[in-house]
Amino acid sequence: xxxxxxxxxxxxxxxxxxxxxxxxxxxxxxxxxxxxxxxxxxxxxxxxxxxxxxxxxxxxxxxxxxxxxxxxxxxxxxxxxxxxxxxxxxxxxxxxxxxxxxxxxxxxxxxx
Numbered sequence: 001x002x003x004x005x006x007x008x009x010x011x012x013x014x015x016x017x018x019x020x021x022x023x024x025x026x027x028x029x030x031x032x033x034x035x036x037x038x039x040x041x042x043x044x045x046x047x048x049x050x051x052x053x054x055x056x057x058x059x060x061x062x063x064x065x066x067x068x069x070x071x072x073x074x075x076x077x078x079x080x081x082x083x084x085x086x087x088x089x090x091x092x093x094x095x096x097x098x099x100x101x102x103x104x105x106x107x108x109x110x111x112x
Contacts, residue, residue, distance in 0.1 A: 002043075002093060006070075009100070010041075010101065010104075016101070019037050020034075022046075024049065025047070025050055025051060025053060028042065028046065029061075032065060037065060038065070038066060039066045039068060039107065039108065041100065042054060042068065042082075043070050044069055044070065044073070044078060044082065051070075051071070051082070053085070055067045055082060055085040055086055059086030066104075066108065067082075067086060067087045067088060068100070068104060069082040069090040070090075071090070071093065072092065072094075073092070088107040089106070089107055091103050
């Protein structure tokens with residue numbers, strides 16, 4: 001439900017194209033390898049391979065991909081773990097609809 005909702009929000013922006021989605025961390029890693037997106041919005045709490053480890057693997061294979069973490073947790077240790085794994089920024093699910101687009105724009109500008 002959350003993934004579909006965020007996809008709907010992001011597809012509403014004319015400068016964003018959603019090219020894929022994954023149900024778990026292994027699928028996210030595989031999709032990133034195949035699709036090579038500019039940005040991955042990574043849920044931290046994924047089955048099979050969690051979002052932190054999936055971020056680490058994606059960044060080791062494709063360092064140019066920007067990974068923005070997404071979680072229900074607001075804990076600073078989660079954000080720190082994501083950034084240590086190579087993630088660019090972190091957004092909580094409560095504020096995702098309002099701040100995810102802005103986080104993507106900032107991350108893309110900083111990477112350019």
